Amino acid sequence: MNWAAIRFDWNQVRAFLATAEEGSLSAAARALGLTQPTLGRQVTALEAHLGVPLFERVGKSLILTPSGQLLVEHVREMGEAATKLSLAASGQVQSVEGTVKITANEMVSTYALPEIVKGLREDHPGLVIEIVSTNSLSDLRRREADIAIRNAEPTDPDLIAKRIRYDSGGLFASEELARKLGKITEPKHLAGAPWLGFDETDEMIDALVRRGVPVTRENIVARSKSHAVHWEMARAGIGIGLNSNAVGQKTPGMVPILADKLKFEFPVWLVAPRELKTSRRVRIVYDRLAERLAAMD
Template identity: 55%
Template sequence: MDWRLINFDWNRARAFLVTAEEGSLSAAARALGLTQPTLGRQVAALEEELGVALFERAGHGLMLTPSGLEMMDHVRAMGQAAGGLSRVASGQSQTAEGLVSITASEILSVYNLPPVLAKLRQAHPGIRIDIVASNELRDLRRREADIALRNVRPTDPQLIARKLRSGRASLYAARSYVQAQGPFETLKSLVRADFIGFADNDVLIDGLNAAGVPVTADNFVLTSATHLVQWQMVQQGLGIGIMTDDVAAQTPDVVQLMPGIDPFEIETWLVAHRELSTSRRMRIVFDYLVEALG
C-alpha cells in the first residue's frame, strides 16, 4: 500500500456520510452536534479535495450526484470500520468505571429507570450513566448510545437483544374527566369521548377499533409527539389516553376505562452491540437491567 496516497480527513468524510443519510445540512448538523456553517465547510472542503461535486440541491434538501452515489458505499464502509475501531478501543477497559449511555423511551426514562439506576449507582459508584430519553430509535452502531431499551424487536444482526418482559397498557382518564363527560360504561359510549394521541393516529385507531373501541380521527382532539405531554393532559382531565398499567398505578386520580377489554401488549427489549459485551462496565449495566427489568 502506498501510504503517501492516504491523506483523507475522516471528519470531512463523516460530514458527507451523515449529510447524505439525513438529506440536509441542517438535519446532519443536529445529528453531529455541529453548526450548519461548520458542517457545510467540511462538505465543501471534501468536494474541493476530491475535485467533484457530491451534492445537488433538490427542493429544501440535498440529493447525491452520480459521483456522490459512487462514494457513498466506500464512505459508509469507512464509517462502520471507524465505529468498530472505537468499540474495540472502548471495550478494552475492564474497569467498572466510566460512562455508559442508555437510550429509552420517555416513559421508561422517567418512570422505570430512576429507581433501578439508584440501586445500580449504590452497587457501582464508579459507573456514570447518561440517559437519552427519546421515542426515536437511536443507532447503536454509530454509538448514539451504548445500550437501548426498545419496544420493538431489533432486526440488525450486529446487535444482541434480550426480551425483558411483556407489559400491558390500557385506556385511562382522570376521575374529573369521567365525572364530567361520563359515564363510560360500554364501548359504544366511547364514540363521544375526547382522546389524546399523536398527530398521526392511524395505527392507534386501528388497534382501538380491533379492540372494539369505535373511535375515528375526529375523536383525537389533543395531540402531541411527546408521551409525557400526553400523560399530563390525561391527568389534567382533558381526555382519554393510553398508558402502561405499571405507570398508571403510580399516578393518583386516574382510572382505568373498560377494564373488561383486552389490554394492549407492549414488549420491552434490551439491546446492545455485540462488541460492547467485552467492556466490563457495559456488561455490568446490561446484566443489571436484565435482572431489574426482566
C-alpha cells in the first residue's frame, strides 16, 4: 500500500460521488444533509487537489468530464466498500436500497415493466423503481435515467448495451373494423382502409409502401405522438393501428391483419452508462430486466 499517495479528504470524495449520482449540487447536498455551498466547496477542493475538472455544467445539470468519468468508477467502489465497512461494523446484512430510474417507450412501460417491477420489489424491498415513460431517447450521460430499453443500438462509446432479443410487431384492427374491411388476404386489399398514424407518419407510410401496402397520407384518419393513445384509438375502431405482437395478440377484441405477410421485426436493447456497471442496485435491476425481457412471448 502506497500510503503517501493517499492524501485526499474522504468528505471531498463523498461530495464528488453524491454529485455524480444525483446529477446536481442541490440534490447531492440534500442527499448528504449538507448546504449546497458547503458541498460545492468540497467538490471544488477535490478538483483543485487532483488538478482536473470533474464536472461541466449543461443547463441546470452537471455532467462528468472525461476525467470525472474515469475517476467515478474507482470512487464508487470506495463508496461501496465504505458502506460494507459500516454494515459489517454494525452487524447488519447488506441490502439493496435506493432509486433506479428506467426509461422505456409507452407500450413497454405499460405492458411489460409493471410485472418486472413487482418481482424486483418482492426480492429487494429497499429498491425504489422510477419509470420514465417516453417515446423519445433519454440522455443517460446526463442521468435522465439509469437504464434505458431501446429499439436501436446506441453509438455512444460511454454506454454499455446488450441486445436482449428481436421482437416483432404487426397491424391490428378492432373486430368491428375488421368486419367492415371484409376479407383481407393481400396487402392490396387494404387500399382505402382508415389508418392511424404517429408523429413520424411519413416514416410509417414509407415502411408500409415498401411492403406493398397502398397507403398514403390521405388514408391517415387520426394520429398521436403517444403510442398508448394510438393503441386506444385502434381499440375504438377508428383505424388500423400498429403494435408489438406481444401486446396486440393479447388484447381482447383486436384482430391481426395479414400477420403472415406483414411482420415487422425490431431489436430490443438494454442500455446503461458504463460507469454504472459497479453500482450494485443498478446491476441487479439491469440483470433482471435482461432476464425477463428475453423470456417474454
